[in-house]
Amino acid sequence: MLNDKCSWRLIPYLEESGEVQMAIDSWLLEQHRLGKHPPTLRFYTWQPAAISLGYHQQDYPDYWHNLTWQGKKIDIVRRATGGRAVLHQGDLTYSVVTSLNSTNRLAAYKYICQFLITGMQSLNLNLDYGTATEYSNNHNCFASGTGADLVTLEGVKAIGSAQLRKRRAILQHGSIMLEPNLKLFNRVFNEPSVARLWDLLPECDHKIVTIIEALTKAAIDCFKISLIPQPLSQKEWQDILP
8 A cells, every 4th residue: 555665764763842742743744745855754752742633623611721740731732633622741643744545534544553553463462443433522532443443452542643645645643551650641631541662561671662662663564664764853853944
């Protein structure tokens, strides 16, 4: 399904604000659509903590504007992709920008998500696709696991993904729930719990590095590509954040 099966760019892990991270993803998609940039894989976290809203999501609680975490205000950021709100604290976000020949939305999700399943399997963590046919009437994206999402064997949503397509160019990014603070999650969504993949993974010194390495290898194998690590250049930063 992937149109380019040669070299992809791997942008090294970045910790930035939600506004910056969303600007990078949107810029990468547009540059790829214009034929100026190769397919890209990257992993990142949000600092400070943030709530990202789906592109069309208008209704959310007013008190979210007053939330803080570790002495900092929680950002509210709008994604270019759809879906419902995601709390980005204790999670890892992946982002894939590429071109797809298929116009089947769910097939595209499942093709890209396979590298997540394969990578997590290599760490002895088994995930599968959700079975919900639509999102529940809830602000929280992780309240429902559709066929575009990945759930644990117990049916708990662990990775939520969203897409934006511009002709054949596609951005798919998603949140991997590693170690969210359960009290904060409850404050935001009034939900008692959420997946914590951190607790299910083997003990090691640098879990986030281990996860990124496993998912990177899985992407190479699943997409049959080579990955060339290349940080964003100063010129690219200027284009992204003019």
